[in-house]
Amino acid sequence: MLIVQKFGGSSVADAERVFRVANRIVDTYRQGNEVVVVVSAQGDTTDDLIDKANEINPNASKREMDMLLSAGEQISIALLAMAIEKLGCPVVSLLGWQAGFLTNSTYSAARIKTVNSERIRAELDRKKIVIVAGFQGINKYDDITTLGRGGSDTSAVAIAASMRADLCQIYTDVEGVYTADPRKIPSAKKLEEITYDEMLELATLGAQVLNNRSVEMAKKYSIELEVLSSIVHAPGTKVKETVKMEKMLVKGVAKDLDIARVMIVGLPDEPGVAFKVFSRVAKAHVNVDLIIQSVGRDGTKDITFTVKKSDAQKTVDALQEYCDHLGAKKLYFETDVAKISVVGAGLETHEGFAARMFEALSDKNINIQTISTSEIKVSVLIDDADADVATAAVHDAFFGE
Amino acid sequence: MLIVQKFGGSSVADAERVFRVANRIVDTYRQGNEVVVVVSAQGDTTDDLIDKANEINPNASKREMDMLLSAGEQISIALLAMAIEKLGCPVVSLLGWQAGFLTNSTYSAARIKTVNSERIRAELDRKKIVIVAGFQGINKYDDITTLGRGGSDTSAVAIAASMRADLCQIYTDVEGVYTADPRKIPSAKKLEEITYDEMLELATLGAQVLNNRSVEMAKKYSIELEVLSSIVHAPGTKVKETVKMEKMLVKGVAKDLDIARVMIVGLPDEPGVAFKVFSRVAKAHVNVDLIIQSVGRDGTKDITFTVKKSDAQKTVDALQEYCDHLGAKKLYFETDVAKISVVGAGLETHEGFAARMFEALSDKNINIQTISTSEIKVSVLIDDADADVATAAVHDAFFGE
Numbered sequence: 001m002l003i004v005q006k007f008g009g010s011s012v013a014d015a016e017r018v019f020r021v022a023n024r025i026v027d028t029y030r031q032g033n034e035v036v037v038v039v040s041a042q043g044d045t046t047d048d049l050i051d052k053a054n055e056i057n058p059n060a061s062k063r064e065m066d067m068l069l070s071a072g073e074q075i076s077i078a079l080l081a082m083a084i085e086k087l088g089c090p091v092v093s094l095l096g097w098q099a100g101f102l103t104n105s106t107y108s109a110a111r112i113k114t115v116n117s118e119r120i121r122a123e124l125d126r127k128k129i130v131i132v133a134g135f136q137g138i139n140k141y142d143d144i145t146t147l148g149r150g151g152s153d154t155s156a157v158a159i160a161a162s163m164r165a166d167l168c169q170i171y172t173d174v175e176g177v178y179t180a181d182p183r184k185i186p187s188a189k190k191l192e193e194i195t196y197d198e199m200l201e202l203a204t205l206g207a208q209v210l211n212n213r214s215v216e217m218a219k220k221y222s223i224e225l226e227v228l229s230s231i232v233h234a235p236g237t238k239v240k241e242t243v244k245m246e247k248m249l250v251k252g253v254a255k256d257l258d259i260a261r262v263m264i265v266g267l268p269d270e271p272g273v274a275f276k277v278f279s280r281v282a283k284a285h286v287n288v289d290l291i292i293q294s295v296g297r298d299g300t301k302d303i304t305f306t307v308k309k310s311d312a313q314k315t316v317d318a319l320q321e322y323c324d325h326l327g328a329k330k331l332y333f334e335t336d337v338a339k340i341s342v343v344g345a346g347l348e349t350h351e352g353f354a355a356r357m358f359e360a361l362s363d364k365n366i367n368i369q370t371i372s373t374s375e376i377k378v379s380v381l382i383d384d385a386d387a388d389v390a391t392a393a394v395h396d397a398f399f400g401e
Numbered sequence: 402m403l404i405v406q407k408f409g410g411s412s413v414a415d416a417e418r419v420f421r422v423a424n425r426i427v428d429t430y431r432q433g434n435e436v437v438v439v440v441s442a443q444g445d446t447t448d449d450l451i452d453k454a455n456e457i458n459p460n461a462s463k464r465e466m467d468m469l470l471s472a473g474e475q476i477s478i479a480l481l482a483m484a485i486e487k488l489g490c491p492v493v494s495l496l497g498w499q500a501g502f503l504t505n506s507t508y509s510a511a512r513i514k515t516v517n518s519e520r521i522r523a524e525l526d527r528k529k530i531v532i533v534a535g536f537q538g539i540n541k542y543d544d545i546t547t548l549g550r551g552g553s554d555t556s557a558v559a560i561a562a563s564m565r566a567d568l569c570q571i572y573t574d575v576e577g578v579y580t581a582d583p584r585k586i587p588s589a590k591k592l593e594e595i596t597y598d599e600m601l602e603l604a605t606l607g608a609q610v611l612n613n614r615s616v617e618m619a620k621k622y623s624i625e626l627e628v629l630s631s632i633v634h635a636p637g638t639k640v641k642e643t644v645k646m647e648k649m650l651v652k653g654v655a656k657d658l659d660i661a662r663v664m665i666v667g668l669p670d671e672p673g674v675a676f677k678v679f680s681r682v683a684k685a686h687v688n689v690d691l692i693i694q695s696v697g698r699d700g701t702k703d704i705t706f707t708v709k710k711s712d713a714q715k716t717v718d719a720l721q722e723y724c725d726h727l728g729a730k731k732l733y734f735e736t737d738v739a740k741i742s743v744v745g746a747g748l749e750t751h752e753g754f755a756a757r758m759f760e761a762l763s764d765k766n767i768n769i770q771t772i773s774t775s776e777i778k779v780s781v782l783i784d785d786a787d788a789d790v791a792t793a794a795v796h797d798a799f800f801g802e
Contacts, residue, residue, distance in 0.1 A: 015456045055416045060483035067494050068479035071472040078469035082461035
């Protein structure tokens with residue numbers, strides 16, 4: 001089998017952990033598999049480098065930031081390769097550009113255009129374990145780019161897709177995908193399987209197990225993913241197109257605190273207004289999550305939507321002039337909100353799921369500010385002070401004894 | 402003017418020093434020059450990375466060591482570029498491979514084959530300051546190589562040669578080339594000028610100001626070098642083909658403690674023996690310095706030569722079998738030796754220089770074990786315990802009041 005394994009930065013934070021990971025890789029290799037490994041920068045390396053940059057120039061260009069940060073993975077691939085050499089296996093480490101990662105030129109948040117895996121293939125044919133630097137590539141100018149946070153997951157899936165790997169294993173510090181955050185909700189259960197779409201919703205909703213772009217890419221190229229622990233030897237959670245029917249319907253309850261609610265009150269009720277609002281937001285490179293448009297007073301309408309907290313001010317700035325021009329009454333944002341979501345394929349064909357969620361919140365006296373539903377999820381916005389209680393209550397309603 | 406400036410690792414060890422260097426560069430740029438900067442890894446970065454590697458695998462492959470160590474310069478070029486951005490000048494940082502450094506495949510001690518400076522030229526044409534990672538390149542397999550210790554000097558001169566730069570400035574923590582180590586000999590004088598050949602002898606003899614390969618390359622391509630301080634604003638020492646005649650004849654006194662003396666006693670006195678001995682030494686990748694062959698007893702001959710301390714055991718190992726085969730009486734090395742040298746173009750046309758040196762040593766009761774002379778230097782081997790006294794005495798004989 002051709003297996004791609006991805007290890008995060010905490011898995012290789014020190015020499016002991018590097019060897020733990022190296023042993024995993026060597027085990028897989030000695031079972032007769034071809035192994036390509038994607039690894040992130042060690043532990044706090046990336047944050048340390050960011051601190052160094054901030055000390056010198058907090059407004060450094062993203063091109064130079066990418067030059068700086070990509071050194072982190074360069075260090076970790078070399079050290080991991082050295083550990084595998086010590087264990088007696090043939091190995092070679094490759095930087096993003098050596099491994100054929102071509103991206104667009106959006107420094108710090110680049111998208112992979114292609115992975116030319118010829119070099120990786122040649123090294124595998126020489127019976128080598130191949131260690132690839134995650135998170136990085138080069139653009140058409142031969143400049144180094146990084147894929148942004150969580151980019152190493154995407155690197156791993158991109159290699160798996162390019163090489164038609166049989167399996168892409170994502171090793172993390174949790175044992176798989178849970179019905180809720182197991183550090184917060186002790187009754188949370190590990191899922192054996194989950195579909196790409198469910199995983200996508202969970203990722204969007206703030207469950208930090210897998211980077212969303214990596215799941216999208218896995219879905220597009222039908223790459224079977226497995227999320228599993230880099231410490232505990234146990235099967236993890238498989239992410240695939242379809243899962244067995246007898247499995248539970250609701251896959252998880254997720255909480256997202258990194259959101260802000262932007263509100264525009266008193267927009268003229270004319271065609272094209274929403275389009276123009278959101279094209280301005282898109283131009284500011286802000287991703288919008290939930291959107292609710294409602295009828296206001298006196299022939300006006302109100303628009304509410306959510307963005308990441310760090311994008312809130314930028315969003316309002318991007319809209320101010322246009323809203324003034326239209327004569328909107330108010331444009332503002334609030335950050336004291338949380339989003340609680342229930343995810344599961346087939347939710348829409350089963351009545352009563354949304355109701356059961358609302359009942360659990362009502363029992364705890366938690367006010368629902370906004371509701372949004374899709375085919376496989378129900379999300380509500382609530383006061384962020386209620387987030388933990390709400391998550392526990394909703395989880396208990398679906399997974400309680 | 403097109404000026405290449407090289408800054409060592411201690412010059413960019415922290416944010417304050419990075420800005421000091423950045424200001425130097427920006428000054429040069431604002432005077433209307435095109436500026437290409439070569440920089441080493443910050444302060445102790447390289448040693449820290451070596452420690453990390455040793456913790457994991459002290460016998461790591463050199464290929465992976467080069468992958469690891471080259472990350473050090475990647476960090477320093479990005480940080481220096483960020484500082485220059487902060488000072489408001491257009492700048493771009495380039496890794497060895499981006500700057501066109503192609504080397505052979507001797508990992509950890511690679512030789513530069515060519516510098517394809519197209520990218521650097523294009524960035525200069527865009528009015529940018531170009532910051533290049535020293536010490537590194539890639540080989541024909543697209544793998545990263547490093548040039549070995551002091552390689553950043555060579556990187557700088559190679560760029561200057563490839564681009565026909567008007568001047569190559571090597572910034573260091575001393576103010577220029579001195580007649581002796583100014584930390585040890587307070588009366589040491591800074592030289593205004595020195596020839597390539599004199600500089601080569603001084604470098605060979607243990608004066609650590611400039612890497613030898615860089616001086617050889619500068620000589621070959623007639624690149625004018627200037628050695629100057631990265632801290633004090635003052636003219637340094639110019640290294641060039643010819644210097645004014647009225648300048649002092651003796652350029653410096655150098656001391657080298659990193660030598661071992663290898664002795665072979667009782668070799669058969671036949672043609673080809675010396676050739677075979679030294680071809681075996683060369684095969685072991687050991688550089689030989691002084692060689693003295695003398696007549697032994699009973700139709701045999703003895704050979705004495707010096708190598709770096711770290712190469713001594715390897716040298717004896719490489720020769721053991723052959724010496725046994727020839728019936729040599731003894732093969733051994735000693736490390737308690739030091740080499741003291743006087744350097745100056747034209748020494749051979751001035752009688753009495755060697756004698757003045759020997760007199761100074763004799764006055765201090767220091768025994769000379771071996772003497773070796775060339776056109777521009779006189780070297781003696783003495784007991785290493787006498788090295789400091791000998792250096793001071795010889796310096797005083799030539800430069801004393």
